[in-house]
Amino acid sequence: KAGVTQTPRYLIKTRGQQVTLSCSPISGHRSVSWYQQTPGQGLQFLFEYFSETQRNKGNFPGRFSGRQFSNSRSEMNVSTLELGDSALYLCASSPGLRSYNEQFFGPGTRLTVL
Amino acid sequence: AQSVTQPDIHITVSEGASLELRCNYSYGATPCLFWYVQSPGQGLQLLLKYFSGDTLVQGIKGFEAEFKRSQSSFNLRKPSVHWSDAAEYFCAVGGSNQGGKLIFGQGTELSVKP
Numbered sequence: 001k002a003g004v005t006q007t008p009r010y011l012i013k014t015r016g017q018q019v020t021l022s023c024s025p026i027s028g029h030r031s032v033s034w035y036q037q038t039p040g041q042g043l044q045f046l047f048e049y050f051s052e053t054q055r056n057k058g059n060f061p062g063r064f065s066g067r068q069f070s071n072s073r074s075e076m077n078v079s080t081l082e083l084g085d086s087a088l089y090l091c092a093s094s095p096g097l098r099s100y101n102e103q104f105f106g107p108g109t110r111l112t113v114l
Numbered sequence: 115a116q117s118v119t120q121p122d123i124h125i126t127v128s129e130g131a132s133l134e135l136r137c138n139y140s141y142g143a144t145p146c147l148f149w150y151v152q153s154p155g156q157g158l159q160l161l162l163k164y165f166s167g168d169t170l171v172q173g174i175k176g177f178e179a180e181f182k183r184s185q186s187s188f189n190l191r192k193p194s195v196h197w198s199d200a201a202e203y204f205c206a207v208g209g210s211n212q213g214g215k216l217i218f219g220q221g222t223e224l225s226v227k228p
Binding site: 032107 | 158160206215216217218221
């Protein structure tokens with residue numbers, strides 16, 4: 001099976017812009033979670049989607065949003081970018097209802113905000 | 115509050131020496147515990163997981179971890195380290211009421227001396 005794929009791998013944006021990141025889970029996986037990784041804050045949970053519904057949400061401002069499509073692919077959007085949004089954004093997929101059982105991570109999207 | 119602590123930010127061991135990475139957690143219910151490894155510029159790879167049962171769990175690449183409820187610990191061990199084990203290691207906790215949300219420690223960077 002192909003692993004979790006994330007596109008693009010690298011992005012450079014300027015403050016105030018918005019950005020959309022994409023994640024394709026492992027075939028058959030219905031849960032997709034997003035994490036932000038920075039040197040200062042480490043790995044922080046953004047949100048989780050299961051069957052097109054947001055099931056869980058972390059402590060991030062409303063500028064961070066996401067969605068999941070019927071084929072389980074997910075996108076996250078960050079509006080009005082700030083310098084502090086520069087990070088590695090990781091997507092993880094999981095088979096089903098008990099998504100905590102095992103999460104498979106993609107390679108991440110490296111976002112740089114100038 | 116739920117949290118994970120990895121007391122060692124950076125560890126250096128000689129190739130062939132044994133390794134133990136420490137992880138302490140704070141979690142209200144029975145935790146699900148994970149160790150992930152991240153190589154530079156890569157996503158996270160699951161090494162092993164603990165949900166219930168035998169408190170000594172075996173993982174990939176020769177790693178093992180022991181769950182000690184009385185000490186709220188889940189330390190990762192390897193009897194003989196290889197140069198290719200140099201990477202960053204993350205301990206994480208999740209639970210059945212957390213869906214796909216994992217709480218990560220700050221990570222331990224492992225360097226291996228030849």
